[in-house]
Amino acid sequence: MTEPAPAPGPASRPLAGLRVVEVASYVAGPLGGMTLAQLGADVIRVDPLGGAADYTRWPLAASGTSIYWAGLNKGKRSLSADLRSPEGQELVTRLIIESGPGGGIVLTNAPRRWLSYESLSRRRPDLIHLRIDGNRDGRPAVDYTVNAEVGFPLVTGPAEHVGPVNHVLPAWDVACGLYAAIGLLSADRRRRLTGRGQHLTVALHDVALATAGNLGFLGEAELNRVTRPKVGNHLYGSFARDFTTRDGARVMVVALTPRHWADLVEVSGLRGPVTALAESLGADFSTEADRYEYREVLAALLQRWFGDHDLPDVSASLRRTSVLWSVYRSFADVVAAPDTRANPMMGLVDQPGVGRYLAPASPIRDRAAGDGAQQPVRAPVLGEHSADILRGELGLSEDDVQDLYKRGVVASAPPGRQSS
Secondary structure, three states: OOOOOOOOOOOOOOOOOOEEEEEOOOOHHHHHHHHHHOOOOEEEEEEEOOOOOOOOOOOEOOOOOEHHHHHHOOOOEEEEEOOOOHHHHHHHHHHHHOOOOOOOEEEEOOOOHHHOHHHHHOOOOOOEEEEEEOOOOOOOOOHHHHHHHHOHHHHOOOOOOOOOOOOOOOHHHHHHHHHHHHHHHHHHHHHHHHOOOEEEEEEHHHHHHHHHHHOOHHHHHHHHOOOOOOOOOOOOOOEEEEEEOOOOOEEEEEEOOHHHHHHHHHHOOOHHHHHHHHHHHOOOOOOHHHHHHOHHHHHHHHHHHHHOOOHHHHHHHHHOOOOEEEEOOOHHHHHHOHHHHHOOOEEEEEEOOOEEEEEEOOOOOOHHHOOOOOOOOOOOOOOOOHHHHHHHOOOOOHHHHHHHHHOOOEEOOOOOOOOO
16 A cells, blocks of 8 residues: 655654745755655645656656656645646646745746746745856756866776766765755844845855865865876775675775774784884875875785785674774665664555555654654656646636646646645
């Protein structure tokens, strides 16, 4: 049996009473909305008829339903309407401006005139409106183009690889979505204190540029006049690398502090060789700079120890130390791992079109409520809450709702998938 459809969070949740109308697609906007929904906000995702451009994005379940879409829209309600028609636009506008003191909040990456701050604020002066842009000037961009522009692919990958290496994680989308959630919460607080709304924008490129600056990548290039090299799986400026055990497992090891390094040398039985090496080089391996400078020869020494032991022995030895380490796992390994299954953040959801599978709730923990206090709530089916929203939030009669359905202004979920 399919679990109940998502609904506004319980009154005990920190963002209960907050309503956000999300008209966005892909990663940043939906992730920002989901972040708020998982903290108790009533987030209504508005999609065009048939779904937005991300509705069928890979990965897909065997049915063709997007696992990706389901993952980024957990806990929201869904309204599907003809956003090209004046009537559909007016319904969404009313949903925004007539939503009471906790509403009047828009999260979007859609540059539509009728959905703009200028248009909506004329009808609701205390409107909070946040638009996600690609670039600061409004030009489009996506994570993968922004990442190329700010320099990270040119310092990613093995040293011998000449070209850029893109990473798989859409880091700027994720960070941008979290910035968007924080921006909306800051604007809501300001409105509660002053009664005034706010017009906010956050650009994907700005998020990436700010991060490159905050982490010192840009300052290093400007002040030191250097081009940061590719160092593969080493850690720039310190000691960290992957090692292969005798039974073929791969382990990532990080020694940031003098204690980490001393424990790693001790557990591997390399105190004598490492001391002799330091003396011959005039190096001090208690410092990050020297560990980094001589990383290749140190890694070669350590690889001999890892290569002489199977993973269970390596794991048992490293657990007795302060060394930071982990075993490389595939996504399949992670989802099957007992520690993943036992994590209270994870729970089973029964997603229509996808099936029953493990999904996360919010990683923000309410320690007073206990680890098991929050469970993940599945994503809505497209248009699942259209009727509920039209009746409950806009006060339309059942005849009005059915008329909108018949004329194709609003769409509902397929039979058997409507909310009850």
